[in-house]
Amino acid sequence: MPVPLPTATTRWRCTLCGNLTRFDVTRASKVVEYVHLDLAGEPKVEEREVLSETIESVRCRWCNAVDQVELVDRPGADS
Numbered sequence: 476m477p478v479p480l481p482t483a484t485t486r487w488r489c490t491l492c493g494n495l496t497r498f499d500v501t502r503a504s505k506v507v508e509y510v511h512l513d514l515a516g517e518p519k520v521e522e523r524e525v526l527s528e529t530i531e532s533v534r535c536r537w538c539n540a541v542d543q544v545e546l547v548d549r550p551g552a553d554s
């Protein structure tokens with residue numbers, strides 16, 4: 476079951492327990508990182524460009540339901 480993506484006017488809501496604020500999101504992404512190493516060889520990522528990103532699953536932090544989210548309007552959204 477695909478996870479609906481939130482928009483500028485909508486947010487996730489767990490359909491089982493009503494949680495609106497805490498989720499564990501499993502995300503697959505392909506990124507290009509600019510790795511800058513200092514003279515001691517310690518790497519630091521200074522830039523990160525996301526080429527593609529897919530949300531694989533969303534788990535509710537309250538009841539552990541997986542992919543049981545729906546979209547609801549954000550507070551103050553006109554619709």
Ligand SMILES: [Zn+2]
Pocket residue numbers: 489490491492493494535536537538539540
């Ligand atoms: Zn829940």
